[in-house]
Amino acid sequence: MMIRSLVEEIENYLKELLAQSPHGWIEVQRKDLAEKFACVPSQITYVLNTRFNLKCGYFVESRRGGRGYIRIWKIDSCFRGLFPEDAIPGDYLGLLHTLVQKGFLTEREAFLLNLVFRVIESKVHGEFGSFLNRQIFREVLTSLGFLRNLEEGTTGSQARLPDRKG
Amino acid sequence: MMIRSLVEEIENYLKELLAQSPHGWIEVQRKDLAEKFACVPSQITYVLNTRFNLKCGYFVESRRGGRGYIRIWKIDSCFRGLFPEDAIPGDYLGLLHTLVQKGFLTEREAFLLNLVFRVIESKVHGEFGSFLNRQIFREVLTSLGFLRNLEEGTTGSQARLPDRKG
DNA sequence: TATAATAAAAGTCAAGGAAAGTCAAAAGGT
DNA sequence: ACCTTTTGACTTTCCTTGACTTTTATTATA
Numbered sequence: 400m401m402i403r404s405l406v407e408e409i410e411n412y413l414k415e416l417l418a419q420s421p422h423g424w425i426e427v428q429r430k431d432l433a434e435k436f437a438c439v440p441s442q443i444t445y446v447l448n449t450r451f452n453l454k455c456g457y458f459v460e461s462r463r464g465g466r467g468y469i470r471i472w473k474i475d476s477c478f479r480g481l482f483p484e485d486a487i488p489g490d491y492l493g494l495l496h497t498l499v500q501k502g503f504l505t506e507r508e509a510f511l512l513n514l515v516f517r518v519i520e521s522k523v524h525g526e527f528g529s530f531l532n533r534q535i536f537r538e539v540l541t542s543l544g545f546l547r548n549l550e551e552g553t554t555g556s557q558a559r560l561p562d563r564k565g
Numbered sequence: 566m567m568i569r570s571l572v573e574e575i576e577n578y579l580k581e582l583l584a585q586s587p588h589g590w591i592e593v594q595r596k597d598l599a600e601k602f603a604c605v606p607s608q609i610t611y612v613l614n615t616r617f618n619l620k621c622g623y624f625v626e627s628r629r630g631g632r633g634y635i636r637i638w639k640i641d642s643c644f645r646g647l648f649p650e651d652a653i654p655g656d657y658l659g660l661l662h663t664l665v666q667k668g669f670l671t672e673r674e675a676f677l678l679n680l681v682f683r684v685i686e687s688k689v690h691g692e693f694g695s696f697l698n699r700q701i702f703r704e705v706l707t708s709l710g711f712l713r714n715l716e717e718g719t720t721g722s723q724a725r726l727p728d729r730k731g
Numbered sequence: 732t733a734t735a736a737t738a739a740a741a742g743t744c745a746a747g748g749a750a751a752g753t754c755a756a757a758a759g760g761t
Numbered sequence: 762a763c764c765t766t767t768t769g770a771c772t773t774t775c776c777t778t779g780a781c782t783t784t785t786a787t788t789a790t791a
Contacts (some may be wrong), residue, residue: 404632406776429741439778444742449775455658456683464785467740508674514708515681518701523689535684542680570759572766595751605768610752615765630775633750 409436409443410450417473424472429461447471491516491536512539575602575609576616583639590638595627613637619669624706626663640706657682657702669709678705 402408409432416425433440451457451471458472495509504512516532523531568574575598582591599606617623617637627635661675670678682698689697 403634404776430739440741441743441779442777445776461741462785463739463741463783465739465787467785469741505671505673507671508677510708511674511705512677512681514704515678515701518704519697522697522700531685531688534688535681538680538684539677542676570766596749606751607753607769608767611766627751628775629749629751629773631749631777633775635751 405436405438405442406446406449409438409446412436413446413451413471417471424470426468426470428467429469443469491532494536571602571604571608572612572615575612578602579612579617579637583637590636592634592636594633595635609635619706619709626660628659638706640703657698660702664709 402411413425413427416427417423429440429443432443436442447459447469451459456473460470460472462468492513495504495513498504499506499509512535515535519528519531519535522528568577579591579593582593583589595606595609598609602608613625613635617625619640622640624638624640625635626638627633658679661670661679664670665672665675678701681701685694685697685701688694
């Protein structure tokens with residue numbers, strides 16, 4: 400993997416640790432990291448703020464003082480299990496049409512999602528493919544509540560792309 | 566080859582680089598190019614805007630600040646199914662941001678796509694997961710180029726969902 | 732034992748520098 | 762004349778650094 404900057408180097412290192420962690424979270428020390436990467440400790444804070452914030456799908460817990468620590472959690476999917484397994488049948492096109500009709504999605508949004516479903520259909524055969532599509536559709540549905548409140552340009556909604564910079 | 570202007574000279578140079586790249590993308594620095602061709606940096610921006618836009622079949626991603634870069638992709642999605650592992654570097658968040666910033670996607674659209682990438686990332690581990698995401702991203706890019714062409718042509722046509730069958 | 736001092740973390744914030752972006756004016760070409 | 766290219770002053774974004782602050786645990790002291 401090509402490393403572009405110190406920030407990314409540290410980011411990759413932490414994500415690697417996370418990927419290898421069986422718990423879904425890791426614990427590190429800012430001081431140690433700073434030492435390992437030969438940088439100022441606040442650099443670590445910067446990485447945490449810009450790459451591991453809630454919007455990016457991570458949650459950071461920390462403690463100062465002696466025995467201080469930084470714990471990083473990967474938020475897998477906050478909405479897991481909201482829907483019964485086969486609540487959503489395979490005909491996404493129809494569902495997308497309905498959502499457009501009801502004003503939950505724009506034509507373009509539905510177009511893009513349909514594109515996604517088709518790619519997965521064509522590349523992931525069998526049961527797993529439809530499982531994936533179901534998962535995605537589920538996530539879309541659960542975020543529709545947020546989406547609905549997001550008129551173009553409004554601020555403060557959760558239905559936004561996470562910032563690259565925190 | 567007959568060179569008519571600096572723009573074309575730079576254009577040719579970049580296309581040559583692209584042709585020789587095994588990945589279908591290259592990474593350069595505006596500052597370096599400007600130096601190499603003895604021109605002001607904004608000349609490079611001009612070349613990028615006029616010769617390497619989506620309509621021309623290219624996609625440009627960039628980052629300002631320290632260790633900034635410019636990455637140029639040739640979109641030739643058709644039938645180029647298999648890519649080396651690192652064909653599309655890392656996180657799609659940056660790419661989605663770029664597309665939003667350039668006005669190709671709305672915040673909502675990017676949000677939805679990011680959702681998709683995250684679901685796939687979490688459900689399809691390893692090589693195949695990133696392969697899938699790459700496929701989807703390429704499809705999105707090509708259809709965006711397609712969309713733009715449509716918008717310039719007739720009818721204020723947007724991306725349309727195929728009609729429901731039956 | 733209760734409190735005060737000390738040390739060892741992590742947090743904050745702003746300055747500084749290194750990129751790329753913007754925009755409009757000037758220059759060239761047809 | 763019009764459209765494309767070239768230029769440069771100014772802006773924005775992002776990374777890095779360091780001085781200073783706050784929080785927590787440990788140790789010393791009354």
